[in-house]
Amino acid sequence: xxxxxxxxxxxxxxxxxxxxxxxxxxxxxxxxxxxxxxxxxxxxxxxxxxxxxxxxxxxxxxxxxxxxxxxxxxxxxxxxxxxxxxxxxxxxxxxxxxxxxxxxxxxxxxxxxxxx
Amino acid sequence: xxxxxxxxxxxxxxxxxxxxxxxxxxxxxxxxxxxxxxxxxxxxxxxxxxxxxxxxxxxxxxxxxxxxxxxxxxxxxxxxxxxxxxxxxxxxxxxxxxxxxxxxxxxxxxxxx
Numbered sequence: 307x308x309x310x311x312x313x314x315x316x317x318x319x320x321x322x323x324x325x326x327x328x329x330x331x332x333x334x335x336x337x338x339x340x341x342x343x344x345x346x347x348x349x350x351x352x353x354x355x356x357x358x359x360x361x362x363x364x365x366x367x368x369x370x371x372x373x374x375x376x377x378x379x380x381x382x383x384x385x386x387x388x389x390x391x392x393x394x395x396x397x398x399x400x401x402x403x404x405x406x407x408x409x410x411x412x413x414x415x416x417x418x419x420x421x422x
Numbered sequence: 423x424x425x426x427x428x429x430x431x432x433x434x435x436x437x438x439x440x441x442x443x444x445x446x447x448x449x450x451x452x453x454x455x456x457x458x459x460x461x462x463x464x465x466x467x468x469x470x471x472x473x474x475x476x477x478x479x480x481x482x483x484x485x486x487x488x489x490x491x492x493x494x495x496x497x498x499x500x501x502x503x504x505x506x507x508x509x510x511x512x513x514x515x516x517x518x519x520x521x522x523x524x525x526x527x528x529x530x531x532x533x534x535x
Contacts, residue, residue, distance in 0.1 A: 310465075337521060349512070349525045356521070397465055410456070411523065413465035 310414035312398050318420045324386040327417045329398030330379055339411065340373055340383050341397040349397075355381065388421045395419070424449045426515050428526035435503050436534045443498040443529050445513030454516030455496040456523070457487055461509045469511075472496065483507070508533045 311330040319325055331338050340352040353363045358375045366373070370389070375381040385392055395416045403409040425448045435441050447453060454473050458466040470481025477489040487498045496513060513526040 348527050351522065354521055361521070399466075410468055410471060411466075413458075413467070415463075415465045 310398055310400055310412055312414035312417050314417055315415065316418045318422065319388055320422050321389055322387040324384065325388045325419060327383040327396050327419070329381045329383070329414060331381070331398070331400030332412055333379065335400035335402050335412070336378070337401045337403065337409070338375060338381050339399045340381070341399065343395045343397060343416070352383070390421045393419055393421050424453070424515060424517055424524045426513055426524050426526040428513055428529050430529045431527070432530045432532060434532040434534055437505055438502050441500045441503045441507070441531070443511050443531070445496045445498065445526060447494050447496065447515045449515060449517065451518065452491065454518070455489060456514040456516065457481065457485070457496070457498050458512045458514060459509050460512065466512060469498070503533055505533045505535070507531060
């Protein structure tokens, strides 16, 4: 298994531009998470999908952020327009099972976003 | 509310020395407990987990952790560290019947040659 695949690994963009981050979860995993990691705030859960349906988006910072999961093998996180404070590493993670903290999360390698 | 505390932001250890990273949690019942490691520029990788049973759990890369219910702790240990262990280590708590993981702030491990 290739694991959770994220692209791009690095993105440098200018303020105001649209950014799209992509994620392919592990086949058979039905839960998908987007996290943001910064020095100041650590790991923050942005949104959680279960069976392709957004269950909890309370961590999405504001309307500039949106996420979709059109099918079981693909998810996107979009920022429009981007701002310098969005600079962070964005992780996608997936796991099997629902509604239990027992199942193990597998993380992608992350997408490092720099907004100038 | 549930919380996870990793009291050490940084720890410096000489290569070959033993290591203990501390993790304390606050939760009303026995949680699921995890340690993850993040190498520079990489994602988080599971080191080990505790769900139930034997309170001493073995993980990858020679790490182990011990669940102590009376102390609400799940400390990570390794008898002899290698330079390749330099990374950031995160403790996390899984709550039953909940998809959320509660994360500690992480401990950065620095290895002295």
